[in-house]
Structure formats: structure tokens, C-alpha cells
Amino acid sequence: MAGNTFGQLFRISTFGESHGVAIGVILDGCPAQLPIDLNFIQAELDKRKPGQSKITTQRKESDMVQILSGTFEGKSTGTPIAMLIPNEDQRSKDYSHNTDVYRPSHADYTYDAKYGIRDYRGGGRSSARETAARVAAGAIAKLLLKHHGIEIFAHVSSVGKIQAPNLVGDNIEELLATREQNIVRCADPATANQMIEFIDGIRKDGDTVGGKINCIVKNCPVGLGEPVFDKLHADLGKAMLSINAVHGFEYGSGFAGSEMTGSVHNDVFLANEEGNPKTLTNFSGGIQGGISNGMEINFTVAFKPVATIMHNQQTINAAGEAAEIKGKGRHDPCVVPRAVVIVEAMAALVLADHLLRNKTSRL
Amino acid sequence: MAGNTFGQLFRISTFGESHGVAIGVILDGCPAQLPIDLNFIQAELDKRKPGQSKITTQRKESDMVQILSGTFEGKSTGTPIAMLIPNEDQRSKDYSHNTDVYRPSHADYTYDAKYGIRDYRGGGRSSARETAARVAAGAIAKLLLKHHGIEIFAHVSSVGKIQAPNLVGDNIEELLATREQNIVRCADPATANQMIEFIDGIRKDGDTVGGKINCIVKNCPVGLGEPVFDKLHADLGKAMLSINAVHGFEYGSGFAGSEMTGSVHNDVFLANEEGNPKTLTNFSGGIQGGISNGMEINFTVAFKPVATIMHNQQTINAAGEAAEIKGKGRHDPCVVPRAVVIVEAMAALVLADHLLRNKTSRL
Amino acid sequence: MAGNTFGQLFRISTFGESHGVAIGVILDGCPAQLPIDLNFIQAELDKRKPGQSKITTQRKESDMVQILSGTFEGKSTGTPIAMLIPNEDQRSKDYSHNTDVYRPSHADYTYDAKYGIRDYRGGGRSSARETAARVAAGAIAKLLLKHHGIEIFAHVSSVGKIQAPNLVGDNIEELLATREQNIVRCADPATANQMIEFIDGIRKDGDTVGGKINCIVKNCPVGLGEPVFDKLHADLGKAMLSINAVHGFEYGSGFAGSEMTGSVHNDVFLANEEGNPKTLTNFSGGIQGGISNGMEINFTVAFKPVATIMHNQQTINAAGEAAEIKGKGRHDPCVVPRAVVIVEAMAALVLADHLLRNKTSRL
């Protein structure tokens, strides 16, 4: 059973290969009457598109999105919203030297073994180019969430061993403005400079490096998440782990929480507050028993280094014989600056889905 | 949309509350003709059941499982396998003092807010008692996997800051034997003793502590995992994050991988090997592009400390007023020893599902 | 991929064989706070249970239902509602003569061919006994629908060639009362008498006969049904066709509509009415474009004659050799009197599901 669909009620199906005609997405289940701002969708895609700075791949794709269906006079109609992003720079000759050999830590071998056929043009479906379709759909999810007052913000919290301080401030617009002032998309300007310098050095070495993205959700209503399997953090985790290169996910206290005692970790409720109860601490990361509790949702995603490096590497060919991969092509030295908006998009898709799912939890 | 079903082709639906009549599970999609060993299922449940040692809760449940349907003359018939585990020790009076107050870092508040109704008997559906149903179904998944030569092994790799060394040895039976010789279920006996002593101290303090479980899968065939959303590690991650108290998941290089460079992280293929290609290192954790590559699958799950502590805690009641929780009841000082078999069960369910899903990936 | 689950948001999974330990159902997705009337559920089951009159099978089953989970203090809690119906009269010796031969027009051969294993005890999973689980879940669906003012009524509209006149009257309670006054469950007393006499003659001949059930839905809100595949009538059709022995489904004008012209068939809207628009005729059967339009929903279901007859029949055994089936056992001469409540239950499940699905169709 194929796996190109995500979400239950707010549901996307993506298609397209890195060097095919186009990539795209069908979004089914968007409630009718939502204003669909094409400029906003395009702006989101622009944050993910290649070639935007010296620390990203130089592949040129304008990533211009077209809406084919599902809107009428600027609003969603309740019918499927199909969006198309044509591929422009299909320079597959860059890949012609890789038709027979398996690139280390890529999906070349596993796709070939699974399907018995290999689309060697730039990774085919396994390329992160597919995530543009997620960003387009995620932008509509964000519009739905904004309509309900929910805001999402992610930024690069580490590159290699360079770690940003914890986020300060509650104003998402300000955080966004700060983040977009640097090309690495870290909300702390001083750390951002260190990261950029580090990535640029890595790039000059022809190497790559991993990093982490931290994401918060503000104003999430209480009650999102569906026990027992579709806990909110379980669906967020799956969403993040489905992004190319992600090797880890934690929320709230995360891995550090495994070292703590209950007497420290428990989030004590504060009395006499108006509105939803607040807790003194937030080791729960805004989610208890798999259901949002109204506090800020907080999670972190770990990305491995990009596998394509500009070094020659020993490998094997399809016959199992020794071969060599030459370092060529156009690739990112560090994936996290472009992945920030992907993390936000996937978070938005999960939250939009659970927002709708929660509509039927009680009479 | 409710979330009590897990899996696509090998699919379980669980039911039951901590202090209701019974808990149970329907497993739909188990291929016909699989020998169903009831003793094995019961033995798995015995590893999860309460009261098994001094470092687990003293609630008494025999957790005797009955098969209601789906087998005939000892084999699966292709029809749904329903299993029932009656609740015996429904000492709900232990909870009668908690009917109005929200226990910190429990799901009391979020369930109440979501559903507008609260089953205050021991956490109701949010109790980890529900995981017994997963273990029963997971046992059948293990039987299916064993039929295909696939083996799963998990153990407690850390408690608080006490970290076990990496697993040594390839023989799952030996690892299992070693693990079952200590009550904390760590495969390293020396570390196990440290952990037990530490947990026992925590227990005497009326406190709790978190920990981690590491899990490996041997002999996983190449090709399991469904791009792009249902990547094998994404489904494993969701499965693990759906277990009570889990706050983090990583596979292969995990969070540490975010600090590495591509030239170090890439898993170089080895030439001239027979059978499936092997890699020199395994930072990929046995999965590339979301598809198993035939190497050992390796992941780690982080558990927060149990929220129920034997201390009095400040909290609020349903009216938002200050209240106090008294430390009472029967609970685990550390959840990981009993959670080892839950981690294995969920891993088995994911792998069994993907084993079946992969049957249609090519003509 | 197994098929024992029905519905998207209001979703049931059934289990159990005719002569196993028990049959049952998990209902997931029932909104919290719905009063669950166990007596009503049992009364619905009593209408389906065997042995209720001279024109039904004489197998004795009390079909007493137990609720295992999902309710607290008489109300649904939002967690899965599991219901169990133990099998009592497992007289499988009645079937021991059929272990090797395939009964004509039964599922013996197809199950054996599909699964490679045959549970010969009374048809195993293929027995209509499974529908008791649907009736139990359907009863809860009816409770949810009643809460929203929606009412369902079905009755036997034909037996063999004996056809009842169209339903007269709008009062569901009166129709129900009339229907329950005769054992064939036809709302027209005169026709009922004819049908009973006819079935009784068929029974004495050791033969069986088919029939039809007509079903109406009153007060269905406008807007239920999800284009383009999950049209309301498409889901109703699938629901009905999934009932044992059903060979046909039509709604509104049905098969007769295929002979009509558009100028006659079109349902003209009436002006100047209060509330939802009404139409002059209702050839649309209350559904236009797959979406309910507020008029009465009207459909008919055709049942073939029961395959088990008291005659000896020529057949083959598993080796393909000629064999003979002896007419034995306890079976219904005509299935429709007991199937009325099954049709209602499946209709209720579809409507409850679409009622919930429609909650997210617009902002």
C-alpha cells in the first residue's frame, strides 16, 4: 500500500519526481469559504526554493505554483484543491554519471531493491524536491489555522555543534522578522552569523553538516489529538520524520526528560487564572495524554548531514562491484535553512487535520 | 475522527479503560494459516503485567488473555482475531479522592476538556493499561515476523543518567536471556544492577524517574517502508510516540547525527559481498529514504518520568481553584522495565504492516 | 487488506464466527456525552435474533449484549465502545456432515479458496450471525441520529412476488407499531398475512424464498454525503450490499427511473415554502449529486433466497468429486423479516458517519 497521502480529514496526496514534468499536490478536505491567498502560498514556497542564498543549492527553480481547482472567486469551495509546480531546471545530465552506481546514504539502492526500477534523474521521487508540494499545501493549512488564531514558528536551533539559545519572546511576527533577516533562518542573530560562517566553510570543503530545527505553536486550542494512537505529538513526530534527512524528534522535555525525576518534571497547574488553566513549567510541551493542553507546543527535529558531498566516494554498482562516485551536482551544504518552512508546513498540516478531527469529539 | 486504530494492512483496534470490565483488541488483516501460539502471547503479556517485581507497580492483574475469534484448530483463518483481557483488580476507590482535581502532567485535564466527561477511575482510557492490548496483538505480529525470519529485541538502555553500553552480540536469543535475568530488563548485567538500585532508591523517595529503551531489528528484508509519508522510520516513530510517557524518538545516528558532517556520516557500501549489499557503518539505522536497506534497524525511545508520585502536590480542581493531590495509589517508579515489551510490540506491528504493504510494490 | 471495518468517523470493526466463543464490535468515534440506552440496544438485537417466530430459524441464541468499554455513568466518553455477544447454541455437530463438501451458493468454496483454511462450523465468519454486531452498533447510531431528530424506518416490501403497497403515513412511531404487529415485519397488515402464509408454505416445502426491504429516512438534514466517491447513496448502497444475501440496491426512482424521461423525472422545486426547499416529486430519493436535499430518503434492497434448503443437493467435495449435501440444520425460510433491523442498522451507521463527516464541510 503506497504512502503518498497524509492526514485524515485535512488530507494531502503529493506526486512528482525531481526531474519529471512537474510536482504537485491535491488537498482534499479543506473547509469551504476559506480565503485562499495565492501570494502567501508563493511566499512560503520562496522560502524553500533552491538558489536563494550562498548556503543553499544553486539549482534554479522558480517554483511558481498554479491552483488548478477547488477555489472560486478567491475562496475554497470544499472540493479538492489541486496545485501544480512545474519543474524547470531538469538538468538531468548532471546525474547521468550516476545511473549505475548507488550513492552512499542515498535512497538509490533501496528504491531499486523495492521497485525493481530506478529513476536515476536526481533521486526521482526520493528527492527533497517533493517537499515543495507539502509547503504549498501547508500554506493553506496555515491560512486555516490563522483563521482560528493559531500560529506556528520554526527556526534553526543548531547547526553542527553550534546551538542557539532558547527562543525569547512571544510575538510570532517579531520572531519571523528576526529569523528572515539572516539566510540561515535562526531567530538569534549572533548565533546565525556563527552558523552561516560555519556552513560556508563546510561548503568550501565540499562537505555537508546536519542541524536541528525547533518549532513552537502558539494559541493551540485545548483538545487537539486523538488517543490512543493518533496522539498529537505522535502525528507531529511522524510528520517530521517523514521529511527527508530527519533522524530524530522530541517534544517538551524530550530526551533530557528521560534523565529527570517526576517531582521535577511534573507541570504544576496554576490556580486562579482566567481562561484555560496554565502550568508553572511546560515539560509536557503543550501536550498531555496526546491532547493539547493550551500551553505552547514545543518540539525539535534533528536532521542528518546531506548525503551528497563534493568528495569522491567509494561505493558499488548494481552488480555489487566496487565503483567510485565523483563529487558533482548542485546540492545544499546544510539542509536546515530551507527546511524551516517544511517543518512549519508539516506542523500546520497536522494541526489543521486535528482541528477538524476534534469537531466531532463530543455532541 | 477517533484514533484507536493502528496499521493499514495488519491493523489493530484497541478498546478498554483502566478500571472498566475488560480491555482488548481486534487484529484485522493477519494472513490466514499462521500458527497462533497462545502461550507465547501470554508470555509476552506477562512481561508487561503489573506486580512482577519490586520496581513495578503493585497493582495485581493476571492479564490472562482469551482469543474470541479468528483462529481455527490453532491457526489464523484470515478473519479478525479478537482478544480479551478482563480487568480484575479494579480498586477504583484508590482514585475516588481524585474525582475533582487534575493530577499534574496526567491527561485528566485534557480528556475532561476534550470530551466534557471524565472517567476518573485510574485514568480511564489514558492509562497505560491499554498497552496490554497492544502487546497481545504485537505478539501475533512477532509470530508473523518470525515466520519470515525477522527478529526484534529491545532493552532498557538508560535510567535517569545511568547509560548502558551499546549492545554487544548478534544473537537475539542470548540477548533476550541476558535481559530477562534482571528485573530492569537491561542487556548489560552490570548496568542493570546500578539501574535497579537507583530505581529502588527513587521508589523509596516516593519519586519516579525516566529512561530510554533501545530497540534493534535483525534480518529485516530490504524494501520495507512506503515513501513519501509512510517511511519506515516515520511509522516506527509514530508507533513509539503513541506509547504513554514517550517524549522522544531517534533512529540511526539520531540527534547526534545533527552534529556530524556528511563525509563522516555517509554509510559506504562494501563491494564483493554476497547477498544484499552491506555498509561499512550504519548511521542510517538500517533505513535509507524511508526504506529498509537490509542492515540492522536501530532506534531509541525516550520516556519521561511517571507523573504519579507519592508526594503531595499543589494543583487545581475542575473549577480552577487551588487544590492538593495526595500521593496515594500503586504506580511504577520507572516505566521502562515494563515498557520494553511494549516497544517491541509496537515495532512488530509496524514491521508486520510494512511486510504486507510491500507485497504489492511491484508486479 | 482485510475488510471488517466500516465507516470513516463513526467507525465499526466487527469480529466473530457463527460457532466461535463470541461475536462483537468496537465502535470508535461516537461523540462523547451521548446517553447509551442498553435496553434499546438489546431490543434492537431481539428483532434480529433467531428463534423469534415460526418463520425464522429455530437456532436458540439469546443474543444478550454486554458493553465492555466506552461508557461511564450511562454516557459515551469518546473512547471506543466495545460490545460483546457470547455465542450460546454452538451446535456445531449440525455441521459436521459438511466439513468436506461445498454447499451450493454458500461461501464455503470461496473462503476455502481465498484463505486456504475452512472453518466449517456453520459458515464461520460468512454466517449472517455477524450482523448481530452491526445491529448493536447500529442501535447506538440510531441513538445519535435521534438526538438530531433523524428517524429511520424499514419494512418488508416484498416476499417472492408478493409486493406491499407503497408506505402510507409520515409517523415513524405508528409505522413501527404496525410493522411489529406481524412476524414478517411488513407495514401493511393485509400483505403481511399473505407473506406469512406464503413463507410458511415455503418452509414446509423445505425451500426458501427471497424478498425486498424498503427503507426511508425522515428529517435527514440537508448536506449529508461527500462528493464525488462517497456520495450518500453510494455509501448506503455499499452498506446494504455488504449484508448477507443482498443482490440489489436502488434509491429514489431506481431501476424504474432508467425507463423515464427527464421531463417527467425532474423534481421541480416548490416556491414560497418555509424552511428547506421542497420538491413536488421525489424521484431523487432525497439525494441530489450525492448530497441529501432534505426530502425523505427512500431506498430498496433485494435479498436472494437463503441458500440452505432442506432438500438433498448435488455438489462437489474439496477434491472436486461429486458429492451430496443432505438438507439438515436450522435455517430461515426467508431472511427478510429478521433483516429489517439490519437494514436499519446499516442505514443508521451510514447516516451517523455522514452526519459527523459533514461537520467540517465549511468554516
Added chain:
Amino acid sequence: MAGNTFGQLFRISTFGESHGVAIGVILDGCPAQLPIDLNFIQAELDKRKPGQSKITTQRKESDMVQILSGTFEGKSTGTPIAMLIPNEDQRSKDYSHNTDVYRPSHADYTYDAKYGIRDYRGGGRSSARETAARVAAGAIAKLLLKHHGIEIFAHVSSVGKIQAPNLVGDNIEELLATREQNIVRCADPATANQMIEFIDGIRKDGDTVGGKINCIVKNCPVGLGEPVFDKLHADLGKAMLSINAVHGFEYGSGFAGSEMTGSVHNDVFLANEEGNPKTLTNFSGGIQGGISNGMEINFTVAFKPVATIMHNQQTINAAGEAAEIKGKGRHDPCVVPRAVVIVEAMAALVLADHLLRNKTSRL
């Protein structure tokens, strides 16, 4: 929860409105390595396209299909196959007179009521134009089925009261050739002439008429269909009922079976045959207990008359006031000639799905 996805393992999601930019489909789950014959897909679409004869609508659409993804060097790759059909003749001015009034027996009112928004351009999503996407995907399903030797054939079995004789002959190619020799697509030439003359008269009257399509499946393997809800005929029924204008479905003996006795209706097995057992009669329509038995599958679909007639009709506007619809536009006097290939496509999609689903029914 939206309903634009059909199938479980061989799964399509369609999008697009009658007068939008384009319509299309994503097919997910097609096994890798299937040769994809674009000419065959186009030829199938040509049988559905408007303007093909004097008895179909004169709207001009070339319905040229493009494949955007999922194939490489002429074969399926296991990734989603996206297909696009641009809309050319978007003469929406034909509809501008209908922006405020509800056309009788159309979906205008129900879409407006459900979504609170109305795409008045030619019916928007409710137009049968959407079925072109099904035909494109169904063509690939047919290619998969042909690879397994399974063949599907449908033809117009009645128009109004003109009924064709039962199909004669077993050779699908011959049947197809005969059918395609007349514009009404009836496999009996004499009846075809009557039908064409009748439809042409109806057309000149500005009226429309209904009809029926009969479909058979040859060489269906034993074992397709998933008890208890996803019985093969239940999924076929839903598939057919999801086609625009369908009001009824029956298989095997169908509605006539409800008048028969079991002693007549039972399909007796024939002994001493090679291969799969055959039955003397086939009232079961090739399906027993919801599972194919290897005999010819046989079902019939009833279509109501097209709602758009060239007469003026009384109706109401969105305010509920009396209004008049003028007979204008370009529409089919009888939908069945173009629907034959839609019926085949939906049947192919169901069978392809169940073919894949059956891969995991036993070890």
C-alpha cells in the same frame, strides 16, 4: 471528511471542476514495472469525450491526457502517477443565466446548502466531467488486469424501455468490436438501431431518457473480495453508485432473485471439471459470500435521465422565490453511451484494488 479518494491499495484521488483550469487524478499504489500505454489511456478517454456523435453533447473537449509523474521509460515506477486533462471549451457564459436559480434534479441546491458557496459554471465539481479522470485511471487499472488475464466488458443493455437481449458469446474482443460499431454502444446491432432512433427522437424533443449498462468480467481469479464489509459486489456497487446519474445496482440474479426460491436459485457445482469448480447456473453473478468464485462476474447499473432538458422549467432561486430555468446549453439526451467506459473504468479500479488486497490474504 471529504470523499474524493477511491480504493485502498490501488487508490485514486481526483480533482477539478467542469469549467476550471483542468481536471485530473493521482493514482497511488500502481505496482512498479507495469508498461503504461499512453495511447490506450487516450483511446479510453476518447470513448467518454463529448461531441463524439449526434446523440451526445456537442461540447467540444479533446480530453488530451498528460502524464506528469510516476512513469520512467514507459513503465510505472511505484510512485504516484499523476494525469492531467486541461479544460478547453470553458464556455461558462452558457451558464451565466443559472447563477442564482437551482436547476431541478441537479446538485446546485445541495452543493450550495452544504458548502455555502456555489460554483455555478456548469455544475462545477458535480459535473460528470469529473469522470474523465476516472476513465484515465481506470485505463491503467485495465492494463494491470490485462497483465493478469482479466477482461472487462460493458455495453448499453437498455435505453428507456428498449431492452437488449442477454449477451451472447465469450470473446471480449469480438464483443468490443460489435459494440464500437454503433454510437449507442450496445452489443446487439439490431437493438442498437432502435436505441439510436429513440434517443434521436428524444433529443429532438429537447428531452432526455435513462438507460441501463450491463457489465461482465471474464477470468477473474477466485478469491477477490474482503469480508465482511468490503465484499466484492459491495465495492462494485459503491463504485457504480458513485457515477453521476446512477440510481440502481444489481448483480447476478439481482432484483429478480428476490422473487425466486432457493431450490431454483442455488448454483450447483459441477463435478469432475478441471481447474476451478464451475457451477451449472450463475445466479450468484460470480461472487459468493462477497468473494469471486471464478465464474463470470455480471452486474447491471441503472441510470436516471439527464436532468438538463431543453424545456423551460419552473424552479426557485436562492431566496426561495419562484423562478424559471430556460432550456439552454449543450447536454446529452441519454448518458449511457458515454457512460459505458466509465462503468468499465470503475469496475477495473475495484478489481485492481481487490487483486492487490488479496495478495496478503494468506501466508
